[in-house]
Amino acid sequence: MQSALAELDRLDHAILRILATDGRIAVTELARRIGLSKSPTQARLKRLEDGGIITGYRAMLDPIRLGQAHVAFVEVKLSDTREAALQAFNKAILAVPEVEECHMIASRFDYLLKVRTSDIQDYRRVLGERISALPHVASTSTHVAMEAVKEGAF
Known part of the structure; x- marks a missing residue:
């Protein structure tokens, strides 16, 4: 894991921070927020997914509203x-x-x-x-x- 982290640059970390709070963000909006065009942003996402850094996407549920407080x-x-x-x-x-x-x-x-x-x-x-x-x-x-x-x- 340490070697994988060493290979991540500031743009990769920015992508991960944004996705951690908004996993449904459109690639075009993600690209705008990190200051890249869509294609290199998509390539970075694919590399992060293929490398196992991003392991999936899921909905975050509100346990209190689901009666699990x-x-x-x-x-x-x-x-x-x-x-x-x-x-x-x-x-x-x-x-x-x-x-x-x-x-x-x-x-x-x-x-x-x-x-x-x-x-x-x-x-x-x-x-x-x-x-x-x-x-x-x-x-x-x-x-x-x-x-x-x-x-x-x-």
Whole structure:
């Protein structure tokens, strides 16, 4: 990844910043904003996509308007951290739609989850029926978010 970043110039970084906030921007508008014509801008976009820097485009949804305003961060400690146990947990966590993010952590616990639900009762159900039932889960600790100050990559 470091070598790919070294190959990006200021125009590539400008394209990435703009796309991170407006993935539906027209190429002509993108070109105008970075100070290039359309063809070289399209070539840069293709190079960023083909090089795996841009991995896709998606709609950003408002979780509050979708009734998913409750956010909890969950520390998960496993009873077994051998590779097979980690892989079993990794595979199983993908099937829990309420888990928005899952990170393996180098800490006193093994995973940190970002879980989004409608309210505390829904969270309690997800924790009890889904997360705690995942392979090798020994214990969990929940931290409820009061406010999102910053979310997203850029």
